[in-house]
Amino acid sequence: MPDFEVRPITAEETLSLRHAILRAGLPREMAIFPGDEAESSRHFGAFLDGKLVGVATIHFASLLDRPDFDPAYQVRGMATTPEVRGQGAGHALVEACMEAARAAGAHWIWCNARTPAVGFYTQHGFKPTTGVFDIPTAGPHMRMFRPL
Numbered sequence: 001m002p003d004f005e006v007r008p009i010t011a012e013e014t015l016s017l018r019h020a021i022l023r024a025g026l027p028r029e030m031a032i033f034p035g036d037e038a039e040s041s042r043h044f045g046a047f048l049d050g051k052l053v054g055v056a057t058i059h060f061a062s063l064l065d066r067p068d069f070d071p072a073y074q075v076r077g078m079a080t081t082p083e084v085r086g087q088g089a090g091h092a093l094v095e096a097c098m099e100a101a102r103a104a105g106a107h108w109i110w111c112n113a114r115t116p117a118v119g120f121y122t123q124h125g126f127k128p129t130t131g132v133f134d135i136p137t138a139g140p141h142m143r144m145f146r147p148l
């Protein structure tokens with residue numbers, strides 16, 4: 001297994017991979033999320049031999065249909081390059097997100113998981129809280145959450 005280095009990066013630094021992997025074919029601005037520059041947001045990059053191969057972000061955000069679960073953070077913009085998939089970069093990024101959310105005092109973490117990524121989040125202890133719903137720019141999703 002390669003040794004991925006995960007470290008904080010800026011919102012701007014997430015954009016190349018976010019755009020290429022999660023918003024392919026759409027204008028680059030579509031890869032910018034509301035809240036990216038918020039004080040409480042954190043962005044992480046996974047590096048292999050100095051090259052950025054994965055990104056993930058957490059935003060302070062209520063689990064919309066479960067306000068009783070506050071305080072909560074949302075994982076967004078999770079993406080790894082096709083060449084490194086299945087080798088642990090996604091795992092390292094989701095662990096960094098959970099650690100940062102815990103450190104910020106959150107009790108829960110959640111995401112809108114693309115349906116092909118539901119298995120990935122399930123492996124990391126997330127459970128679905130909705131059925132499948134459509135996000136116009138990004139296709140079918142399920143909302144998933146886990147305690148921290």
Ligand SMILES: CC(C)(COP(=O)(O)OP(=O)(O)OC[C@H]1O[C@@H](n2cnc3c(N)ncnc32)[C@H](O)[C@@H]1OP(=O)(O)O)[C@@H](O)C(=O)NCCC(=O)NCCS
Binds near residue numbers: 119
């Ligand atoms: C989802 C994604 C981030 C996973 O990244 P990754 O680098 O492949 O993740 P890892 O290699 O750390 O995988 C960790 C574990 O999850 C498993 N896994 C990864 N993707 C999976 C999937 N889609 N379904 C089920 N299990 C999956 C791996 O097999 C691995 O299991 P193991 O530890 O038992 O071997 C990556 O596939 C991706 O960028 N996909 C396209 C964009 C996307 O859908 N992002 C999520 C948006 S919500």
